[in-house]
Amino acid sequence: MAISLYVHVPFCLQKCAYCNFVSYPLEEETARRYRDCLLKEMALCGEVLAPPERELATVYLGGGTPTCLPAGLLEDILEGLHRYFDWPLGIEATVEANPGTVDAAKLKMLREAGINRLSLGVQSCQDHHLDLLGRLHGFRQAVEAVLLARQVGFSNLNVDLIFALPGQTLPEWRRCLEEILALAPEHISAYSLEVEEGTPLARRIQGGGLAPCEEETELAMYLEAIAFLKENGYEHYEISNFARPGFRCRHNLAYWEHRPYLGLGPAAHSFLDRRRRANVCSLEEYCARLEAGELPAGEEEELSEEALMGEAMFLGLRLLEGVSLEGFARRFGKNPLEVFAPQIASLCRRGLLEISSGHLRLTSRGLPLANMVFREFILP
Template sequence: MKPKAVYIHIPFCSHKCHYCDFTAYVVGGQPVDEYLEALEREMAYTVAEVQPEKIHSIFIGGGTPTVLEPKQLERLLAAVRRHFPHWADDIEFTVEANPGTTEPDKLRVMREGGVNRLSFGAQTFRKDLLEKIGRIHSVEDIRRSVHQAREAGVENISLDLMFGLPEQQVVDVEAAIREALLLQPDHFSVYSLKVEEGTLFHARMLQGKLPLPSEDDELAMYQLTRQQLAEAGYPQYEISNFAKPGFKSRHNSTYWRNEPYYGLGAGAHGYMQGVRHQNVRGVKEYIRLTSEQGRPVDETHTVPLEEEMENQMILGLRLMEGVDVSRFAQRFEREVGDVFGGVLERLETKGLIQWEKGRIRLTEQGILFGNEVFASFIGEAVL
């Protein structure tokens, strides 16, 4: 399969959040224009190696892509159109945005460049909690940014929310969802905090200065989120994602269905022709390598068949629809029961998965213990 999805990474932010371990750097003093030039070089080299077919989704993430100035955004979007010229009529074109960074001029440029979906990192609607996690936007910034996007004609808006934050309580999550629903977004991504090495939160945790909610409270936050969003008309379609009918994230579904995609930019991951790659993370190194050798790849991994099948199960089971057994057999020319019979039997006995209408899905218990389910497939494929 050739990629039908494009991911582009903009590694610049106005401020580094306390929990962030992504490839992201404070934009002040960074060679932004040189980076965009390097990104164009990588696009050219990449499509020369793997020519694109009709593109169904584009996702510009970060970092915070909307820290770019309007002219820089315009240049970036023009480059995307130039190197990936064939778009599906119903393409999903997403840009990640921080509330407060989408002024009318930027919205106009994005709409003219083909962007039709914005994903705002709201995270929480509690003012002091925003400050505690290192966010610099306000609650009013969230509301204003969503309203401005609607006025600019953006018909698909997603909000990111987080739970399990320091000093966060179950009632805070309930209040955040209530506030978020008033904005009538089309999609929600709701994630639990993961404390990653190298972040400020990790350092505080090692010092015993990170007062996280209990596991019981975190579970209550997740269950409350699922219930409230379902009742509000946002069915859960993936472990952490909820959408109105017709608004599931097409781009992220590419990942969950284990399909190939272009990955461009510093620190970006890509998956093409059976090979996964990660680009160098440093901005200056990225610029240098695109100038000297074209593609700024740091690591590559040719995925063996066993791992490919394991990924198909691990990623596919994140979706509420589960893994299509016939699609698995068509892709790999093997029956899923022949490859993972022992694993599937154990998980079914534990009540973590179920077979239903030609699909293997997580049970309600399996949703809560997803990591146990996913880990069960690692190294277990039988050829």
């Protein structure tokens, strides 16, 4: 069975104020060592994977900021993926990019190397909010990056946005949606700000220097995004994701549909043969292990049938169409309405879940409370 492949590129020009992902300041010598070790990991994985698992269903380079790497290192990584895995023509292949880290030459190289989808971290359309988030670009650079991507032939473009920022108003968010719509991306991801413990933004809020967005305003912004984007031709197909018809993110669908994937790079996660594995987070340990000829696996566990069923439920419920009752029964030989009878009955009574057209799905009331719903399906 073909797998989805994620590559974690753990470098940024500067860490954003809200970010708690594994990333390091870009230093070319360290980046070259990472490139060499990543190629070693590809080779080792190619040796242990069964031939069907070396065939790729989707490719996704994330981070960090993959496009902050010098073009030559990024090209080496892509060449390695082609060398060690079976990369069929036409599969969805995505690279995350930040405005200001791409130029025409780098984008052209990505297209020639098989990348056909670009995910731009725009985050906001107002420069004062970008400054608050610690972003290095302004909105003008984001517009220029979109134009460059179109010029070199990218016809599948995602824009990432964050809302519910400290001090952000509903009219500002509406204007941002309008400005993004003018850029005509095929896909839009709109996430509510998560204030992660230990980040500079969290410290400012905890110290009283910033007031977090009110819950009522956050909900209004979310509902505004749903209504506005649906009115303008986007399908709301996942809690935070909107796509023009035919442009749903196939890589992320693999996660939500609980299909197998392989993660390469420090802190990358894999899900293969009922086993979940996480690579070590430290870049130094990651490289040291690979230089010693070992895979850099950290935590690893084999999931029980109960855990697999729970994951299939809360991941599938992220999709607006929900969990197929027939598909679940075909996979596990059990009816999810019986396996999770108490949870489903309670959530339906509270108006958070509903059964429709053979699917169990979140209601419009349940969408903003999705995390509370998901917890009901996680094993204690």
